[in-house]
Amino acid sequence: MKNEVLITSIIKNFNKKIRVSGDKSISIRCVLLASQAIGKSKIYNLLESEDVISALKCIKKLGINYKKNTNFYEIEGLGLEGYKTEGNIKLDAGNSGTLARLILGLLVNSKHKIKISGDKSLSKRDFSRVTEPLKEFGVRITSKKKMLPVEIAGSNFLRPIKYIEKLGSAQCKSTVMLAAIKTPGITKIKALKSRNHTELFFKNLKIPIKIVSNGKFDFIDIEGQYNYSGFTYKVPGDISSASFFLVLTLLSKNSKLLIKGVNINKSRLGIVKILNRMNANIILKNKKIYKGEAISDILVNSKKNLKAIKCPASFNSSAIDEFLVIFLVAAKAKGISTFKNLGELNKKESPRLEIGISFLKKIGIKVVRKGNDINIYGNPSLNLSGNYTVKNFKKDHRVFMMSCIAALTLGGNWKINDKDSVKTSFPEFFNIINQLGAKLY
């Protein structure tokens, strides 16, 4: 079977209710934090994607048992000193930057050397952004030209650090937070705002953490060496997965969609804020709070008169994984949309800023780039009829799914390669898209 999809017709109007799979960031944090708890944790609705399976395989190699029950995973943590690290352990993080980086934080007290590697795409990404702060804790860590494979040998004499996180990266912040729980004394972090799932977990697990905010930065103090107990967690739906269907609905004709039970943590809500500023009418319904995380249903309707946005750079972190689909909406909106300071997009599973721009140009949209700022010249009457092939995108799952949404809303005959890439974050993508009536071959 060929690893590609063909799309030759736009989606017909639909009016449906769906649920998207569990949040990837929260699922990986659940696995890693449960592996260090004392006793059993029960995780419901864990995302069963390749990135999360890689996390389960990594903790297994470190001597942590888990089993899958009918509707939950049970993970048997052995506490902060519980990993078994002897025997030249090699961990494979697959495609997951979050896993590779966060687990390094948990290995700062490992008694033996551990090697972490990843797939082709992950092996091209920068790891110095986490290895440099980890060295400050007193850990020996080496990498290949700042990239994977990384070798880490933990220390018995960890010292707390002061760390400033300036990229708006939750992965960097969380890696240091996880190292801090292994370290005696108080680690102090000043971090540009980014997703705060790790902070909410720490609060729930009663790990000593203090957070003060000044709007732009969070000042986080963590007191280390507190052993916490196993926990129960029900993972909410992933807004990053939901975003493909928000845009599918928005750009389709006469359609309506209700997405149930999605995590709408403020630090992830950039997509909704940005689309609503572009004239969408996305409504959050039945809001509730679960273990500090905000959850709601999301209602979206098709919209004809979308308008351009001047997107403030302060929105970037809260929409970091959604810009590819946001660019699609800008392509259909009236006016020139501007986005600033998007350099971090090129540090993802593929260089998404480059790929996003060439995609827009391929479908006839004018884009002007100055450094990491771009202007997208929208065309509300954009309707495609040509033949389009999407390939060479480093198997980036989000490029694949965005391309499907473009094909299903803009017209044309499309061949999109590497359909297996959805398994990284959203194996249910095809089931849901079929449920909405899309025709993919």
Ligand code: S3P
């Ligand atoms: C993630 C943080 C973001 C995001 C990634 C998941 C996390 O990366 O792009 O998909 O779970 O902490 P950065 O921290 O590199 O921005």
